[in-house]
Amino acid sequence: SQPQQKRAPQPPASCKDCRENINKVLEVYAKAWKKQEESYLKFRSQLRSKCHGFEKATITQQNTPVGTKLVYDGEKKRTLQVNQEIFSTFFKELPFPNKTWHTCAVVGNGGILGNSSCGKEIDSADFVIRCNLPPLSNGYETHVGSKTDLVTANPSILMEKFGALMGRRRKFVESLRSYGHSLLLLPAFSFGRNTPVSLRALYTLEDFESPIRSIFFNPGYLQSLALFWRSQGLKTVRLSTGIIMTSLALELCDNVQLYGFWPFDVHPHSFQTLTNHYYDDRKTKTKFHAMPEEFNHLLMLHSQGVLKLHLGDCK
Numbered sequence: 001s002q003p004q005q006k007r008a009p010q011p012p013a014s015c016k017d018c019r020e021n022i023n024k025v026l027e028v029y030a031k032a033w034k035k036q037e038e039s040y041l042k043f044r045s046q047l048r049s050k051c052h053g054f055e056k057a058t059i060t061q062q063n064t065p066v067g068t069k070l071v072y073d074g075e076k077k078r079t080l081q082v083n084q085e086i087f088s089t090f091f092k093e094l095p096f097p098n099k100t101w102h103t104c105a106v107v108g109n110g111g112i113l114g115n116s117s118c119g120k121e122i123d124s125a126d127f128v129i130r131c132n133l134p135p136l137s138n139g140y141e142t143h144v145g146s147k148t149d150l151v152t153a154n155p156s157i158l159m160e161k162f163g164a165l166m167g168r169r170r171k172f173v174e175s176l177r178s179y180g181h182s183l184l185l186l187p188a189f190s191f192g193r194n195t196p197v198s199l200r201a202l203y204t205l206e207d208f209e210s211p212i213r214s215i216f217f218n219p220g221y222l223q224s225l226a227l228f229w230r231s232q233g234l235k236t237v238r239l240s241t242g243i244i245m246t247s248l249a250l251e252l253c254d255n256v257q258l259y260g261f262w263p264f265d266v267h268p269h270s271f272q273t274l275t276n277h278y279y280d281d282r283k284t285k286t287k288f289h290a291m292p293e294e295f296n297h298l299l300m301l302h303s304q305g306v307l308k309l310h311l312g313d314c315k
């Protein structure tokens with residue numbers, strides 16, 4: 001009798017728009033990835049000349065003296081004049097060294113990381129950036145790693161998980177232990193409601209003598225980044241944290257490796273159903289973010305050899 005031929009797995013019938021994305025990905029990944037130094041340098045210099053992330057991504061006492069009028073990037077009509085008290089919370093100098101890191105891993109929170117075994121590979125990067133205080137323990141380490149140099153926190157998490165830091169704050173400080181000595185990057189001046197809770201996060205970490213230091217996104221940088229991506233043809237109300245951190249990494253690092261970026265609910269190789277995050281299935285607000293469009297831009301940068309987007313499992 002004839003041996004049964006094994007049929008290649010197919011995306012489930014329920015997955016309508018993912019087919020197109022999966023086919024695009026399979027086509028790109030059929031070719032071995034190679035860094036294209038010229039394309040990378042060109043993209044980096046475009047980013048640097050338009051956004052100046054190196055000097056301007058975060059607020060410091062150098063780039064934001066007392067008296068500066070900060071314009072909120074999410075609410076253009078809102079401004080804040082920097083007084084001595086707010087100024088005293090700013091970093092004295094630039095948080096990044098004046099040279100680029102060799103390799104940076106930017107870790108998105110996509111469900112695709114779930115069973116990836118990429119923890120070791122992620123931790124081997126010189127600089128590891130994570131988004132929105134993601135969980136790193138309880139078995140996740142194997143897949144997402146634990147090294148963290150920079151981690152962002154959306155104030156909505158501080159509101160929901162830590163009672164906006166209005167009551168007891170020990171739980172907040174303790175839950176941040178898994179991020180070691182990293183920098184906590186807060187969008188304190190994106191929306192008016194972010195400012196008091198971001199200041200409370202900073203005061204809490206200082207008062208509890210946490211090794212984690214808080215730093216604020218510069219709203220001027222976020223605004224120039226939004227314009228930069230718009231000029232690249234990306235249409236979105238607000239950039240996602242992941243593409244913001246990827247853009248910053250492209251200025252700070254020679255080799256940018258992305259993990260956990262796959263805003264679709266079917267795995268591109270195994271076709272298994274995925275949750276939105278590797279730790280929960282909370283959905284992204286499509287009213288603000290356009291992650292599939294962002295993903296197409298990241299995939300383009302991958303195929304141009306500017307950065308490497310990891311979608312498969314690590315060995």
Ligand code: CDP
Nearest residue numbers: 108109110131132240241242261262263276
């Ligand atoms: O704060 P935000 O909602 O933008 O992000 P998140 O859900 O905490 O995830 C962090 C980042 O990972 C996002 O900003 C996306 O860039 C990326 N992500 C993705 O590419 N695919 C997913 N399924 C989930 C997140």
